[in-house]
Amino acid sequence: MxxxxxxxxxxxxALVLSGLALALPNAFYSRVEGxxxxxxxxxxxxxxxxxxxxxxxxxxxxxxxxxxxxxxxxGGAHLLAEVRVEDVYANRMDGMWxxxxxxxxxxRAQVGTIRRxxxxxGELRVRISRPEAMTTAVEAARALARPSVTLxxxxxxDIEVRSLGxxxxxxxxxxxxxxxxxxxxxxxxxxxxxxxxEVGTREPTIQRQGADRILIQVPGIGSAEExxxxxxxxxxxxxxxxxxxxxxxxxxxGAGNVLLPDIEADxxxxxxxKAAVVSGEDLTDAQPAFDQNGQPSVTFRFDPxxxxxxxxxxxxxxxxxxxxxLDDEVISAPVIREPILGGSGQITxxxxxxxxxxxxxxxxxxxxxxxxxxxEERTIGPELGADSIAAGQxxxxxxxxxxxxxxxxSYGLFGLFANIALLINVGMIFGLLSAIGATLTLxxxxxxxxxxxxxxxxxxxxxxxxxxxxxxxxxxARAIELGYQKALSAILDANITTFITAxxxxxxxxxxxxxxxxxxxxxxxxxxxxxxxxxRLMIVTWLDRRRPKTISL
Amino acid sequence: xxxxxxxxxxxxxxxxxxxxxFGASLVAMVASLLAFAVLGLNFGIDFRGGTTxxxxxxxxxxxxxxxxxxxxxxxxxxxxxxxxxxGFGPEKNVAQVRIQAQDGQExxxxxxxxxxxxxxxxxxxxxxxxxVESVGxxxxxxxxxxxxxxxxxxxxxxLVYIWLRFEWQFSVGAVAALIHDVxxxxxxxxxxxxxxxxxxxxxxxxxxxxxxxxxxxxxxxVRENLRRYKKMDMKEVxxxxxxxxxxxxxxxxxxxxxxxxxxxxxGGDVIRGFVFAMIWGVVVGTYSSVFVASNILLIxxxxxxxxxxxxGGAGTQFAKVDS
Numbered sequence: 041m042x043x044x045x046x047x048x049x050x051x052x053x054a055l056v057l058s059g060l061a062l063a064l065p066n067a068f069y070s071r072v073e074g075x076x077x078x079x080x081x082x083x084x085x086x087x088x089x090x091x092x093x094x095x096x097x098x099x100x101x102x103x104x105x106x107x108x109x110x111x112x113x114x115g116g117a118h119l120l121a122e123v124r125v126e127d128v129y130a131n132r133m134d135g136m137w138x139x140x141x142x143x144x145x146x147x148r149a150q151v152g153t154i155r156r157x158x159x160x161x162g163e164l165r166v167r168i169s170r171p172e173a174m175t176t177a178v179e180a181a182r183a184l185a186r187p188s189v190t191l192x193x194x195x196x197x198d199i200e201v202r203s204l205g206x207x208x209x210x211x212x213x214x215x216x217x218x219x220x221x222x223x224x225x226x227x228x229x230x231x232x233x234x235x236x237x238e239v240g241t242r243e244p245t246i247q248r249q250g251a252d253r254i255l256i257q258v259p260g261i262g263s264a265e266e267x268x269x270x271x272x273x274x275x276x277x278x279x280x281x282x283x284x285x286x287x288x289x290x291x292x293x294g295a296g297n298v299l300l301p302d303i304e305a306d307x308x309x310x311x312x313x314k315a316a317v318v319s320g321e322d323l324t325d326a327q328p329a330f331d332q333n334g335q336p337s338v339t340f341r342f343d344p345x346x347x348x349x350x351x352x353x354x355x356x357x358x359x360x361x362x363x364x365x366l367d368d369e370v371i372s373a374p375v376i377r378e379p380i381l382g383g384s385g386q387i388t389x390x391x392x393x394x395x396x397x398x399x400x401x402x403x404x405x406x407x408x409x410x411x412x413x414x415x416e417e418r419t420i421g422p423e424l425g426a427d428s429i430a431a432g433q434x435x436x437x438x439x440x441x442x443x444x445x446x447x448x449x450s451y452g453l454f455g456l457f458a459n460i461a462l463l464i465n466v467g468m469i470f471g472l473l474s475a476i477g478a479t480l481t482l483x484x485x486x487x488x489x490x491x492x493x494x495x496x497x498x499x500x501x502x503x504x505x506x507x508x509x510x511x512x513x514x515x516x517a518r519a520i521e522l523g524y525q526k527a528l529s530a531i532l533d534a535n536i537t538t539f540i541t542a543x544x545x546x547x548x549x550x551x552x553x554x555x556x557x558x559x560x561x562x563x564x565x566x567x568x569x570x571x572x573x574x575x576r577l578m579i580v581t582w583l584d585r586r587r588p589k590t591i592s593l
Numbered sequence: 594x595x596x597x598x599x600x601x602x603x604x605x606x607x608x609x610x611x612x613x614x615f616g617a618s619l620v621a622m623v624a625s626l627l628a629f630a631v632l633g634l635n636f637g638i639d640f641r642g643g644t645t646x647x648x649x650x651x652x653x654x655x656x657x658x659x660x661x662x663x664x665x666x667x668x669x670x671x672x673x674x675x676x677x678x679x680g681f682g683p684e685k686n687v688a689q690v691r692i693q694a695q696d697g698q699e700x701x702x703x704x705x706x707x708x709x710x711x712x713x714x715x716x717x718x719x720x721x722x723x724x725v726e727s728v729g730x731x732x733x734x735x736x737x738x739x740x741x742x743x744x745x746x747x748x749x750x751x752l753v754y755i756w757l758r759f760e761w762q763f764s765v766g767a768v769a770a771l772i773h774d775v776x777x778x779x780x781x782x783x784x785x786x787x788x789x790x791x792x793x794x795x796x797x798x799x800x801x802x803x804x805x806x807x808x809x810x811x812x813x814x815v816r817e818n819l820r821r822y823k824k825m826d827m828k829e830v831x832x833x834x835x836x837x838x839x840x841x842x843x844x845x846x847x848x849x850x851x852x853x854x855x856x857x858x859x860g861g862d863v864i865r866g867f868v869f870a871m872i873w874g875v876v877v878g879t880y881s882s883v884f885v886a887s888n889i890l891l892i893x894x895x896x897x898x899x900x901x902x903x904x905g906g907a908g909t910q911f912a913k914v915d916s
Contacts, residue, residue, distance in 0.1 A: 112863075120732060122699075264725065265703045415699050415732045421723035424647070424863075431680060431861035438859055439852035446848055449596035482864055483792050486856060490799065490871065493852030494806075497845040501810065504841040507601075530813040537754055537809055538802035541747045545798050548743040553795045560799065592595075 044580055052573045056464055059566075062103050062471030072098050072106055079104075105474040108243065109259070110481035110555055113429050115422030116259035117267040120415045123228050123252050125221040127410035129162035129212050132220070134314045136164060136184070136199075137296060140210065143180045144168070150176045156295040157207060164210040171206035178203055181210055188216040221252065227409045229254060232271050234405040254412070264417040274367050274411055275402035277320035279350065280312040282361040282373055303369040304390050310370050312363050317353045319407075322346025326403035328396040329386065336396040337388040340403060347383025355379040366399070432485035439489050440466075447496055451503050454593055457578045458499040461570040465495050468566040469559065478562075481555030491563030498535070498571030501527045507593050516591040517583060524576060531568065539564050598843040603836045607883060608828055608891065614884040618773055625780020632783045637790030640737045642694035642730035644701040646709060647676075647687065650717040654688045662712040668705070669693045678862040687862070699729035740794040744775065747801050759812055766889035767808045770881040774804045777877050778870055792867040800874030803849070807842060807882035812890075814838050819895070827894060831887050846879045 044052075065072040075098035078091045098104060111118050137156065144154045144166065152169030159165040168177050178201050185197040198216040202209050212220065225248055236244045236258060245257040261267050283297055286309050293299040293311045302308040324343045331337040342350055353362075354376050363373040364387055371389045391399070443462065447455040469488060473480060506523030510516070542564065545557035638645050648654075654675045663671050670693040681687065690713075695705065706725060713720050728736075748771050756764040775797055782789050814834040822830060850872065857868045 122731075264727075265706070268703070413699050415729040416727065417701070418726040419724060420726075421721075424723035427680075428861055428863055431859060432856075435856040435859040439855035442851040442855060443848045446596070446851060450598075450844065452595060483795055483867060486860070486864055486867060486871075489852050489856045489860075490849065493849035494803070494845070496848050497806070497841075500841050500844045500848075504838075504844070507840075508837065526817075530810045533758060533809045533813055534806040537751055537805045540750045540754060541798045541802040541805075544743055544747045544750065545795060548739050548746070549791075549795065553791055556792075556795045556799075560802075 044577060049577060052577050055569075056468070056574060059468035059471035060464070062105060062475050063467045063469075064102065065098070065104050065106055066470050066474060068098065069106065072104055074098075076104055076106070103474070105477065107470060107473045108477060108479040109425070109429075110479045110484065111257050111259060111418070111420055111425075112482045113425045113480065113485075114259045115420050115425040116257065117261045117264040118416070118418040118420075119256045119264055119267055119271075120249070120417070121254045121256065121271075121412040122415055123225055123254060124411045124413060125224050125252050126162060128220055128224050129217065131409075132212060133162060133164040133210065136210065138315050139184055140164065140166065140181060143184060144177060147173075147176055147180050151180075158295055159209075162211055166208045166210075167206050168208065169206075174203045174206070174208070177208050181208060188213060188219055224409045225252060225254070228412070231406045231408055232256060235271050235402070236267075238401050238405060253415070260422075262419075264419045268414060268417070271408075272412060272414065273402055274408045275320065275399075275405075276365075276367055276407040277323070277403060278316035278365045279318050280314075280316050280363050280365055281353075281357070282363050283311040283313060285310055285361075285373075300363075300365060300368055300370050302373075303366075303371050310363055310373055312365070312370075316365075317362070318342065318346045318350045320403055321407065322349070323403055326400045328393070328400045331386060331388045335388060336391040336393045337386050338391075338396050338400050338403065339384065339386045341384040344383070347381075351379060351381040351383070354381075428482050428485075432482065432489075436485065436489050436492070439492050443492055443496060447499075451593060453582075454503055454506075454579070454591075457575050457582075458496055458503070458571075460578065461499065461575045462492065462495055464574055465563075465566050465570045466492065468570070469562050472562045472566065473559070478558045479555050480559070483553060483556035484559045487556045487559035487563065491560065491567060494538075495563065495567035495570070498527075498531045498568055499575055501531055501534075502571065502575070503593060510591070510593065516588055519591075520579060520583065524572075528572070531571065535564050535568050597840075598847060599840050601840075603839055605832075605836060605839075607832055607835050607887070611888055611891070615888050618881070618885055621780070622773060622776045625776045625783070628780050628783040632786065634779070634783050634789040635786040637788045638691065638726060638728045638733065639791040640733050640740070640789070642728050642733040644692045644694075644706070644725070644727040646690045646692075646706070646722055647724045648690060648713060648717075648720050649685060649687050649723055650720040651684050652686060652717045652719070654686045655716065656688070658716045659688065659690065659713060662716050663690070663709060666705075666708050666712060668695070668709070676862050678865075679858070680861065694728075694730050694733075699731060701727040736791060740791065743794060744797055744801070747798055748772070748775075751801070751805055755809070755812075759816060760895055762890055762893040762895045763812050763815075765893060766886040767805060767812070769889050770804055770808050770878075770886040771801050773881045773885045774800050774874060774877045778874055781873055782870070787866050787869065790866075792864065793870050796867050796870035796874065799871055800878055803871075803875055804878030804881055807845075807878055808886045810841065811835060811838050811882055811887060815887075815890070828891060831891055835883055835887060842879060842882070846875055849875050 074094045078094035081091050082095065141154065141156075144151055150170065150173040152173070154169075155167045157165035157167050166177075168174070181199075181201045182197075185199045185201075188196060188198040196215055197213055200211050200213045229246060229248055232254060233244075233246050236246065236256070243259060245255065247255045249255045256267065256271065258267055283293075286299075287307050289299070289301070289307075289309055291299060291309070291311070296314055297311050298314045299309055299311050302310065322342050322345060324341050326338055326340040329337050329339045358376050358378060361373045361375045364371045371387060387399075440462075444459045447458050447462075449455070451458065466488065469491065472478075502523050505527040506519050509519040509522040509526075539561060542557050542561035546554055546561065549557055648659075656673050656675060659673045660671065663673075672689075672691040674689050674691075676687040676689055678687070690709070692701070692705075692709070695701065710722060748768055751771065752764050752768050755767050778797060778800060781787075782793065811834060814837055815831060818825075818830045818834050818837075822833075825833075853868055853872045853875065857865060857872060860868060
């Protein structure tokens, strides 16, 4: 029992050393951070002398993983957004209208004239003048169905068609809605990520949460408002045919049409066809530019499919106006003077340079498929984070010294062993945190301080047990052996139960609380390891060298 | 000379005043529930929805003036509290402004925040806003459900684990101690109206973990002594076990409290409530593992034919780790 095999000793030492090596970069936080940034910059951009100098400030062969600092320590903005997935259903139905119209027109002889009705969002309602031919109409609509592709494979049809009197009702099927929701969230995530990356901040967190939510954390950004302005804009750009122009905001636009305000001229409204000719999805590029009058504008280029659609539309509608619509506002409604076949164009409006730059960024990153509602937002200033770090550091050091002195006063030499193990323990917590790329939050620091206090528990259990065994024992070596043996079950039971609560916190908690669960859980693992293996290795080595007749504990 | 928190050998009778301690625990629990029912908890925005704005200024905080400035905005319930911390110094005056969730909005609008900020700037021109946090009613409702679920789940998981490792009577004792600790902590938060937010739930769960740690160590010794002294009276076995582990109990509570007190005094005002909950929890948890968990074990009694080599009796088949 007291003999520890050589390979075990080496394994213990190797684990401790690698844990400490992983923790090392955190002691030189800003230098290593500079190094990491420089390495990344050199990979993506070019080599400059400054970057090289920054990179060489930390040797490349040393570990360079750092503990991420949470928003509450670094400052930044946090948003929890809910994606209005239902928006997409409505868009899908609007997009389907021309197709359905053409299909029904082909059967005109049987179904008679058709007319689109107002419908709740996500439904398409069409009235036919010959209700007796409803079956034909339903069949024609059903012929438009495509198989719904879900994660679990190909499900049923993507639309549901039913009839109500003389009205044909089309909507997405439940399976398709689920599949659409999933795609919508994935797409939103991707677009949010692109928009945040365009601004170029460090290590943003963008994750899906639950069925329809997205969590966005961006360190270093000034406020949640800024972040919201950046990612909250849908940036849905469409080019719609203009039906008429009006000054009456209450004018009924008619089915399939929509009334939208002009972005500049108050009191001017346009009635547009809902179905867009082309949309922002057909864009391949957008850049800020200036028009022939020197006004800020945005130039854009369509992809081949978009260029073909737009070209064909302009050929057929020379002399007619069309509207450029951004987020339900008409930016401009120029008249088509000649067919536009090149697939590129320019949006002019009353832009400032900032407006045109931001619009270009948003158009390049793509439109959000659906609107986002913000459920939770937090801004933490960098100074508050710095204060918290400073206070946490001071408190940790005082707690540390207090515990070290207390252990030494209570257990003498053995207390010193435990103290060395405690230092190793905290080092290993940081090493593990860096290795798994965990995030340190303010409650996380509290978790570490709590671990400092509780980590000695396993050692205390062993030492107290050794004391008891010394009373009845046959020599110190035997007492130590028995002490470790008998304390083991208490140590394991006590720590497993605490670990269970840490695991539950991790599963159910979020943000800072989760950070706390991580440090607490890792602290339990490292403290059991250091108490059972590291302290024992020290004590056994000391026993071998000194071979004391008695020990004082 | 070694520092000793308790004498090397103690032979205290922890059950002499069993009625008194048990009664005191019961009274404290009832009082906590009453405080919770009558006073309620001072929920933070995590659980209630709304917005908190932290302000910082070189001028002294004038709560009345702040309030007057904000009344005109008609934001409903507004709470303004000054924040004190020994680390602040005279040039740093911090206050926390809390605004209730606005009707029909999930999170606060930029206009509301701008209005509040400019109103406060009228009062203190150099005021800054180190943090602005806003939680919508939808999320806060979910957070409260998750929090209650987390605490309940933790207690249940522990119940099962201890039942597997020991006997059901131990399980009941440990869980009674946990409920005792959680109730008393909630009671203290209600009594002093300390802000109760998400971090406090983390603290509650840590208390659950810590209290359990303590209880399990005592129980482990009880199990060992039950095997060793097969004829000894249950009360004596419990007393012996508590006395034998007392030194360790006090040592660990002491080191943990030492670390927590350092954090309480020096760790800044942001986590003070969180640390307070844990300090209270450590004290209550230490008390409960001796006076609640063991008392219940004594009342329920326990099967006595524990044998180290294991006869397949309930609870022992998972307890081989130590043999």
